Amino acid sequence: MQTNEKFFRSEGRSPSDLRPVRLTPGYVATAEGSILIEVGNTRVLCNATVEQGVPAWMRNSGRGWVTAEYGMLPRATLTRSPREAERGKVGGRTHEIQRLIGRSLRAVVDMQALGERTVILDCDVLQADGGTRTAAITGACAALAIAFNRMLAAGALKSSPLKQLVAATSVGIVEDTALLDLAYEEDSQAEVDMNVVMTEDGGLVEVQATAERVAFPRSRMLEMMDMAEAGIRQLLDAQREALKREQQERAPAK
Amino acid sequence: MQTNEKFFRSEGRSPSDLRPVRLTPGYVATAEGSILIEVGNTRVLCNATVEQGVPAWMRNSGRGWVTAEYGMLPRATLTRSPREAERGKVGGRTHEIQRLIGRSLRAVVDMQALGERTVILDCDVLQADGGTRTAAITGACAALAIAFNRMLAAGALKSSPLKQLVAATSVGIVEDTALLDLAYEEDSQAEVDMNVVMTEDGGLVEVQATAERVAFPRSRMLEMMDMAEAGIRQLLDAQREALKREQQERAPAK
Amino acid sequence: MQTNEKFFRSEGRSPSDLRPVRLTPGYVATAEGSILIEVGNTRVLCNATVEQGVPAWMRNSGRGWVTAEYGMLPRATLTRSPREAERGKVGGRTHEIQRLIGRSLRAVVDMQALGERTVILDCDVLQADGGTRTAAITGACAALAIAFNRMLAAGALKSSPLKQLVAATSVGIVEDTALLDLAYEEDSQAEVDMNVVMTEDGGLVEVQATAERVAFPRSRMLEMMDMAEAGIRQLLDAQREALKREQQERAPAK
Amino acid sequence: MQTNEKFFRSEGRSPSDLRPVRLTPGYVATAEGSILIEVGNTRVLCNATVEQGVPAWMRNSGRGWVTAEYGMLPRATLTRSPREAERGKVGGRTHEIQRLIGRSLRAVVDMQALGERTVILDCDVLQADGGTRTAAITGACAALAIAFNRMLAAGALKSSPLKQLVAATSVGIVEDTALLDLAYEEDSQAEVDMNVVMTEDGGLVEVQATAERVAFPRSRMLEMMDMAEAGIRQLLDAQREALKREQQERAPAK
Amino acid sequence: MQTNEKFFRSEGRSPSDLRPVRLTPGYVATAEGSILIEVGNTRVLCNATVEQGVPAWMRNSGRGWVTAEYGMLPRATLTRSPREAERGKVGGRTHEIQRLIGRSLRAVVDMQALGERTVILDCDVLQADGGTRTAAITGACAALAIAFNRMLAAGALKSSPLKQLVAATSVGIVEDTALLDLAYEEDSQAEVDMNVVMTEDGGLVEVQATAERVAFPRSRMLEMMDMAEAGIRQLLDAQREALKREQQERAPAK
Amino acid sequence: MQTNEKFFRSEGRSPSDLRPVRLTPGYVATAEGSILIEVGNTRVLCNATVEQGVPAWMRNSGRGWVTAEYGMLPRATLTRSPREAERGKVGGRTHEIQRLIGRSLRAVVDMQALGERTVILDCDVLQADGGTRTAAITGACAALAIAFNRMLAAGALKSSPLKQLVAATSVGIVEDTALLDLAYEEDSQAEVDMNVVMTEDGGLVEVQATAERVAFPRSRMLEMMDMAEAGIRQLLDAQREALKREQQERAPAK
Helix, strand or coil, X not given: CCCCCCCCCCCCCCCXXXXXXXXXXXXXXXXXXXXXXXXXXXEEEEEEEEXXXXXXXXXXXXXXXXXXXXXXCHHHCCCCCCCHHHHCCCCHHHHHHXXXXXXXXXXXXXXXXXXXXXXXXXXXXXXXXXXXXXXXXXXXXXXXXXXXXXXXXXXXXXXXXECCCEEEEEEEEECCEEEECCCHHHXXXXXXXXXXXXXXXXXXXXXXXXXXXXXXXXXXXXXHHHHHHHHHHHHHXXXXXXXXXXXXXXXXXX | XXXXXXXXXXXXXXXXXXXXXXXXECCCCCCCEEEEEEECCEEEEEEEEEEEXXXXXXXXXXXXXXXXXXXXXXXXXXXXXXXXXXXXCCCHHHHHHHHHHHHHHHCCECHHHHCCEEEEEEEEEEECCCCHHHHHHHHHHXXXXXXXXXXXXXCCCCCCCECCCEEEEEEEEECCEEEECCCHHHHCCCCEEEEEEEECCCCEEEEEEEECCCCECHHHHHHHHHHHHHHHHHHHHHHHHHHHHHHHHHCCCC | CCCCCCCCCCCCCCCCXXXXXXXXXXXXXXXXXXXXXXXXXXXXXXXXXXXXXXXXXXXXXXXXXXEEEEEXXXXXXXXXXXXXXHHCCCCHHHHHHHHHHHHHHHCCECHHHHCCEEEEEEEEEEECXXXXXXXXXXXXXXXXHHHHHXXXXXXXXXXXXXXXXXXXXXXXXXXXXXXXXXXXXXXCCCCEEEEEEXXXXXXXXXXXXXXXXXXXXXXHHHHHHHHHHHHHHHHXXXXXXXXXXXXXXXXXCX | CXXXXXXXXXXXXXXXXXXXXXEEECCCCCCCEEEEEEECCEEEEEEEEEEECCCHHHCCCCCCEEEEEEEEXXXXXXXXXXXXXXXXXXXXXXXXXXXHHHHHHHCCEXXXXXXXXXXXXXXXXXXXXXXXXXXXXXXXXXXXXXXXXXXXXXXXXCCCCECCCEEEEEEEEECCEEEECCCHHHHCCCCEEEEEEXXXXXXXXXXXXXXXXXXXXXXXXXXXXXXXXXXXXXXXXXXHHHHHHHHHHHCCCC | CCCCCCCCCCCCCCCCCCCCEEEEECCCCCCCEEEEEEEXXXXXXXXXXXXXXXXXXXXXXXXXXXXXXXXXXXXXXXXCCCXXXXXXXXXXXXXXXHHHHHHHHHCCECHHHHCCEEEEEEEEEEECCCCHHHHHHHHHHHHXXXXXXXXXXXXXCCCCCECCCEXXXXXXXXXXXXXXXXXXXXXXXXXXXXXXXXXXXXXXXXXXXXXXXXXXXXXXXXXXXXXXXXXXXXXXXXXXXXXXXXXXXXXXXX | CCCCCCCCXXXXXXXXXXXXXXXXXXXXXXXXXXXXEEECCEEEEEEEEEEECCCHHHXXXXXXXXXXXXXXXXXXXXXXXXXXXXXXXXXXXHHHHHHHHHHHHHCCECHHHHCCEEEEEEEEEEECCCCHHHXXXXXXXXXXXXXXXXXHHCCCCCCCCXXXXXXXXXXXXECCEEEECCCHHHHCCCCEEEEEEEECCCCEEEEEEEECCCCECHHXXXXXXXXXXXXXXXXXXXXXXXXXXXXXXXXXXX
């Protein structure tokens, strides 16, 4: 039934080009903070929930907690994947990704300023064409910022617990060439795959480089990091622009 | 954190008015048939997957099978609901709904014409404001029709296995008044709740009437069925219109 | 090994005849209220448990809760079905049935009069020949009445929380003929299948009509409801008779 | 709600008396072999299923397999126990008991004569007053014998694979006195608890003696074994009598 | 890949010889009490954990609780066994064994002297060559004694709750000969298999005799018990010796 | 009960010192390849299993597969952790680690030379003091090498599928100082944590750097990689030495 083989092709991108990025704030009205992020054909819905209280082991610490959950709709992919709820367990890949998202966001949140609240970032992939975990980090950070901005506006927080924005992208080596922001087709042929998570001031939050087929020298890694950092700067711009737009829509000029 | 209490209110609808309905074909490009259905604030993504083969107990019968799965994103609701994949099991409400969707669709498919294929209809609620199960049936039927139309166009089927369209809506009794197409607020106050699934030729596929608080007389039930049938005719129109649009976009006039 | 094919046959019933019904109160002595209900070859053991307290979301409301669980012994059927405990999860059909039983009983219980207690109705099918869910509702209501009567007699309740009795039966269309109280063989050939739950004063609690093969007109539905209502009146008589018997055995004339 | 406290009391039994035993063949008509066994207030429904084929690791061995499953209805006990299907797993006690039943039955079956068939013995406790595991063994053996007798009568077997009957009972030490066939109240006070499984020719199949509170000398154990063996002889008589009755009812004198 | 077939062979043992036994106290430094027990090639790591508090049903009783968990590393056996954590459930054999270990230890602990503490005995099989459950009991008792001795030394207990030591071994009938302490090869050929758990003063705590193929007369059972008791006396010596060694290492002569 | 607080302290190590490393080949005799690796107080048992066949999606590819499973005994840690088998699911941390081990080993195996076989590397932590995942990689690689060497010796393989050895260690930033091979105490205070997996020829297989508290500049990352690479060279030496020893013991000089 897959007559769509041609659908997923990169169209005229240079090796160091990101795919087109779009952030839609307020995609659902039910969540404290909501962003639909699109990176090429990859589409991830990121919703932030803020709940009172923290897990048992943190109680009475005066500090908050940030965690993430990640899911993929069964038909986000060209071939349908069984629903994890039906299988009765969360798979290893899902676990790995939601831990990565959670760590990345915790690195930029001031838990003292958050106070004894828990933020849950739900990242659900509606359509997958590579780079879902990095899109989820970039989108989740924007959703988190929106939730905090609204709490500030409502007086529920005195200062924003978000120290700075964080965004993420991937770089891979395909046929010995470094490529930024791999689409699915490219990713499946990559010899090396790297995810980089970086803050606005250029600090690294997470670097994960994996040899899919052959080990790589350190020089390769540095080249890939350069490419990733340039891409992340563009993603941080896109986040800032979306946050500004959300703020304007929420509180129109008098 | 819920500053949105006012969000979900019906705005000036008469008791027999449907909420605004919108069907977006091809919301994801990865599935054989895809529809995003919006009924007021309720938003359900319906994707049809067609796979070769049937479950073991149907093999060599020459007949196909149609089944459905239903899910709700954790933050589709004003208060976050835990993910079923995390809880490790599919809940009773989910089971009940996906069985209803499956039965409704099977009633309009000619399994002989389908041949030994399995169609899975994934209905995932992005935002919930009442009536998610009936929106899922209406959307899933459209997604199924698209998948079959594409298979016909590709020559994979000789005639469409879809005998006719099917759509569904709800009616409830609130403060002794029958209301069509309940939003969440209304549903939570309903004394009686009814779901009706009906085909284009007016045949009933499923009628489920439930006394939430007090038993109801048969006259009430007939009044509610009248209201439901009128609403379903409008939904069937919306389906037909969306299918026509999809066909035009797919095969533009030469 | 199934030499019993001839066992399950309807014997000379007219289309509007119920199968022979028998309610045995006190089948187990361990439960607050216990009924073995037999409808033809279908045999369901219904036990009512009354526990102090209610689920967390109802605490301090002063109101009670009624819920149901349904199970089928592996060899209740001609072909053995695997045990749900072994499979590690409750199936969709079981979920659907236990939700139906719970809703039906809640509709006739005055939760204020019950107070902060939870009643669990366990309905376990010892032998299955069609109509197990409706037999379970009819039996569970009688078990509930016995439990309440004993609590009244013991002074634990001031007035019975049971507003009126409720009973249920099925009707189906087989070869274009409406048949009351389908046995398994008949049910597997039915074109339409309907379950009706009704109270003593004729109020409807639940109506579920499903087209198994072809959609049905409303006139068919009304015909089936007539048949169901007549059958339910006989079931309500059988309940009243069993409750009287139980009361006499419990408190013999002095 | 437990007004039944006085219900479970032994009534004038001497230490070496069994409780009244009753075996009802054919309690359900759906199974190849079915027995309801009652030992005092303990009531266990034992059904034998014979299926073609054996587990993968036994294929092409020409030998059969016998296994058992054990369950307790939630309200078999004075206090309701949660359903294992709801908890999503089979508990340790259940596992231990069903392994014991399976081993006991396998010891008396000639697997070569059975051929590549699997027998599953479902033992479900309807009411529990102590000794459910030994009642299950005694009942399951009778259900197995009935299934084999019917297969012989139908020509599906040439000779019965059941080498001899097996039955089981318990003995305990309560206040330093050995008591045969403990009821629940007695069992909960027992210092030592022993289960014995024995064949018609007096061979031991399983002996399990457990110090619940204090270790016991070997002399005690021998005394308990004497008592158990005498009890088992009566149980074997009851089995033989029930099997004869079942045969007569099945094939009435011409 | 099993080139090790010859590895597991008994080497010149007489029928009544134990395999060489070695207890290594303090195998891990993380646990309150730790023993690595080796019986021939069988190697079990037994760790005792002492936690404050008891299960809910024992609270405010002033009494403690002792329980055990048993596991086998996937490659403890010649053929790899799937990990129970991966399968998502604890198997029947594991349940049976951990219940046996728990019961055996509880029989020798004075729960009043322990106070409201819970002791968990983790018994993990690193290499399996038969007799893992009896080795686990013997090792767990030594680990428990070490934990109590350390608590006494630290002043956390006034008197040891361990009333006396307990140890266990197996006996089997192979080709009509009784053999003490079966290795895996022997066990798989055994006609009868018996486990005996006994205290220092000769009291029996648990006797489990199982006919694997043919029922056995009582005389056989007595012969096997004699053999087991002699073996257990040697195991109790080994325990005492290890405990003395542990005490010396912990508190060296001044 | 934790009187061991002083146990886990690094003793006079300089920032760039590894802890003492010990590899014991053949720790269990049951596995094709077995290594007990000790890095300071961290102790991991690594066993390699070689099975015929590959997962379904690789069949008839002529290529093999390598995968890993990781577990921690409940009392490997100072505070007992519940058993994953009891909880019924594998946790996120476990999933993340076993995926890392599997990827690392696959990067150095020639799947064509392995042929359609599956290697499972079981890494079980007996005692945990930080760095269990990197110790597992280092130990698993040695276990894999042993398994392959034995297969070569037995003629089951023509050439070793292991292209080169791989080993791993961690580096962290504690109080602004880079420290090699963190023990648990140090790890819990680390601001940045990095795991590096490297081959004999200096190729990188996996680099994972995580900001636990504050983002880090790239210069820090390079400094940490230098330290890691020096440490890994020592681990590779230890592997080579252990493999030589294993070979000598297996095939003693004639």
